[in-house]
Amino acid sequence: MTFPDNLTTAGPGGPLPTFDSAARIEQALGCPFDPSSGMSLAGGVRADELEAEPTAAYDAAWAAGLHEHLVPASEGGRLASFESLMAVVRATSRRDLAVSVGLGSTLLAATPVWIWGDDAQRPRVAELVLGRARGTAGISEEAAGSDLLATGTRAVPVPGGYVLDGEKWLVGNGRRSSFATVLAASKPSYGLFLLDFDALGGSAVKRLQKVRTHGLRGHDLSGFTLSGCRVGADAVLGRPGRGIEMVSGMLQFTRTLVGASSLGAADTALRIALRHARGRMLYGRPALAMAPVRSLLARGFADLLVAECTELAAARGLDVARQRMALWSAVAKYVVPGLCVDAVTACGEVLSARAHLREGVAGGAFQKLLRDVAITPVFEGTELVQLDTVRAQLAGAARRRRAPAELPLPLLFGFGEAVGSPAPRELRPSITFGGADEVVDLLDDAVEALADDGELAALARRLLAVRDETRQAFAALGTRRTTEAYEAARRHCLVHAAACCLHTWLQRREALGGLAIERAWLSLALRRVVTRLGLPAGPDLAAEELLVRRLEELDDDDRAFSLVPLRLAPQHRDPSPKRS
Structure with missing residues (x-):
């Protein structure tokens, strides 16, 4: 390569x-x-x-x-x-x-x-x-949880502005922030307010103690109390009474980017596990020579690549397909952190007992990474919240005539190619995705394009069948919050992720080069998704073997574990790894 x-x-x-x-x-x-x-x-x-x-x-x-x-x-x-x-x-x-x-x-x-x-x-x-x-988003409250309509903070109109009272809890940068955007119940409905803490002064704002957490111990997860906090009319963000809608819209941007955090953590986890397996001697040979270890690393890498394709498409969607992000951002938030947690867990199996030590391999960093990445599926809405969003979006679309696909796939999957991204205020988020979903709607074309590769085409046809089944399920279930509806949403998310892999392969592999051109990554990626759907996929041991070799090459050449040919900072390596 x-x-x-x-x-x-x-x-x-x-x-x-x-x-x-x-x-x-x-x-x-x-x-x-x-x-x-x-x-x-x-x-x-x-x-x-x-x-x-x-x-x-x-x-x-x-x-x-x-x-x-x-x-x-x-x-x-x-x-x-x-x-x-x-x-x-x-x-x-x-x-x-x-x-x-x-x-x-x-x-x-x-x-x-x-x-x-x-x-x-x-x-x-x-x-x-x-x-x-630093800023903090004053959205979460202890009693309300993810139910924004249960927000207890109040903004009472007074001459010249508002008086805010309430408590925000489990918010990032709660103690260290200089400004906040705060969701509060007001008239005519919920509003979003911009608070400049330095300008407020006095006793109107009281910072709460940092909450002790299992992971991300260095992050300021805390809160603040507003008591008789008077702000001017100029503190109102957007149109009064549109607070809930605005929070839903802003999350399309931020929950998409949570996946990038988990991808970075998964890269480091794979690097730690790979280096350990190369240096750790067991039964007279490196641990990496053992088939189960190689399989764990290959499958973890494949999970990372599925997550990467999904994340790249979602992030680029914010630039070229913002009208679709009411759906795609929730799908990415459900899929990407979860797959990355699975990849890190596989790396923990490679490290075995050393995964839990606060010293030794990589200075004991893996145990911290394992705890930190476990929280990423929770940020910006839990997995259940994302599935509920996907369910609601698809159930609404099922009641309407299917809209035709409008976005060209070469644009959406043109990763790395510069495009004119509208400023957030120039193209505001939509509360629905419009009924067209090019990623899964054009899966038929992707299957047809794989006609010369019977094995990949067979895997893709299974995904196509699941797509059609989920569409029928949403048409029959309507808007009800049933177990079947959430399962259909989960299956849709997985089909979307696999479709992102297929479109990346068909639209961008030549431009990316390197690993992206290798058929092996796509074969193993599709198998990982099909297996999660509960369908037979069959092994591809040759693909697993090739992916492990590519991991070694990428690490030796100081490259990201990615389809994107990104060079890393020159890598520091332990000159004398411990072997026993």
């Missing part, structure tokens, strides 16, 4: 400019396995042990300009496309999820301002974020 020589990204089809920012971030942050780098795995473990903020990692993030990618180019930042931001988040998460989640909390707070903020609100928040201030 040949690789391009440049430090950014290029394949046989030419440059891939949307990944250039991630390539620069990679070089700026250095190798996470190097204890002397600012955002090292070892530093993250030390902060985690103390349940403290990883200050050195944040300093490295600021110095690399990560915060600038949270602000749209239209507001003076570097956010020019969400595909590019996804790659930047993934690069950060390869090092420390506590940092990427902290930055994500700021993005969550700022996103409704980028979408609905006025000409005074947007520049103010841009100034704060570019000045390294």
Whole structure:
């Protein structure tokens, strides 16, 4: 397998400019396995042990300009496309999820301002974020959970503005934030309010204690209480009474990007497990020579690649297909973190007892990573919340005549190719996906294109049958929240993920080059999805063997475990791994 020589990204089809920012971030942050780098795995473990903020990692993030990618180019930042931001988040998460989640909390707070903020609100928040201030999204409450209609915080109209009272709990950056976007019940309905904590002063805002968590111990997960908090009429975001709708819309952006965090963590987990298996001697030979170990790594890698194709399509969808994201963002949020958790779990099996040690392999980083990544399926709505969203979207579409496909697949799956991404305020999110779903609607064409490969075509036809079954299920079930409806939603999500793999193979493999051209990754990826659907897939031992060899080559050449030919910072390696 040949690789391009440049430090950014290029394949046989030419440059891939949307990944250039991630390539620069990679070089700026250095190798996470190097204890002397600012955002090292070892530093993250030390902060985690103390349940403290990883200050050195944040300093490295600021110095690399990560915060600038949270602000749209239209507001003076570097956010020019969400595909590019996804790659930047993934690069950060390869090092420390506590940092990427902290930055994500700021993005969550700022996103409704980028979408609905006025000409005074947007520049103010841009100034704060570019000045390294943190934001918090005051959405969650202890009693309400994911039920936004149960929000207890109140915003009472008074002359010249509002008085807010209530408590927000389990919110990111709750103690360290300089600004917040707060959901509150008001008149005529729920509203979203922008609060500048520094300007408020006094006793109107009380910060709550950090909540102790199993994972992400360095992340500020806490909250705040508002008591008689008076704000002006200029604190209202968007149209009064549209708060619930705005929260649903902003989550289409942020829940899509959660998958990038889990992808970065899965890359590091695979790297730790692979290096351990190569250096660990068992029965007179490296552990990597054992068939069960190779199978675990190959299947974990295949799960990561399924997740990657799904995440790339969703992130690019925010740039070229925003009208579809009411559905696609929920699908990606359900699929990607879950697959990445499975991949990390497989790596834990490779490491065996060492997966749970707070020392030794990779400085004991794996046990932290395992705890941290387990939370990603919960952020921005749990898996059940995502399935409910998918169920509602598909049930609504089943009651209408199917809309024709409009988006060209070469555009949607043109990963790395620069496109004009509308600023959030220029193309606001839709509450429905419009009834057309090109990813699964055009699965028929993908099956036809595989006609010369009987084995892959047979796997794809099974996916096509499941797609048609789920459509019939939603037509029969209507809008009821039944077990069958949630199972149909789950199966749709898996078919969507497999379709993303097929479209990536058909539309982009030549441009990406390297691993993307190999048939083996697609064969194993489809089998992983078909098996999860409870259907027979059969093994492909040759594909597993090839994927393990590709893992070794990618690691030796300092490349991401990815279909995207991204060069990593020069990798630090233990010169004398322990063998026993």
